[in-house]
Amino acid sequence: MHAFYGQVFESTWADAVKLHATARKLGLNKSENLDRVPIERPTWDERKQRKTLEIPKGYSRHLRANSRREKYNNGYWLGEKVFADVLEYSGLDRAQLERLYYTGQIEELCTFLAANTKSE
Secondary structure (H helix, E strand, O other), rough: OHHHHHHHHHHHHHHHHHHHHHHHHOOOOOOHHHHHOOOOOOOOOHHHOOOOHHHHHHOOHOOOOOOOHHHHHHHHHHHHHHHHHHHHHHOOOOOHHHHHHOOOOHHHHHHHHHOOOOOO
16 A cells, blocks of 8 residues: 555656646746745634635745655645636636546646747
C-alpha cells in the first residue's frame, strides 16, 4: 500500500508541477499570487449562515511540498487551480482541454497548450 501511495503522490505532484511550468511559460498563471493577500476570517455566526464553501483562487502556497502528504495534497490543488487558469485565460477549446486534463494526459495537454497558445 505504501508503494502504491508513493506512486500516486509522486505522479500527482509531477503532473501539477509540469502543468504549472507550462502555464507559467505561456503567461497563463494569472491568479498564482492571489493567495498572498490575507483573506477575511468570518465570525463563527457568519460561518454557520453560509450555504457554500469558497475556495481561494491563488495557489502560490501549493508550489512547495516537504512531505509525502504535502506532495499529494498540494499536487492536487496546484493542478486544479492551474488548470482553472488555463481554462480561463488560454482561449482554447474547453472540451479539448478538459478531455486531456481529466484523462490524465498532462504531457499531451502541455504540448497542446505550447503549440496553440502564444506566450506573453
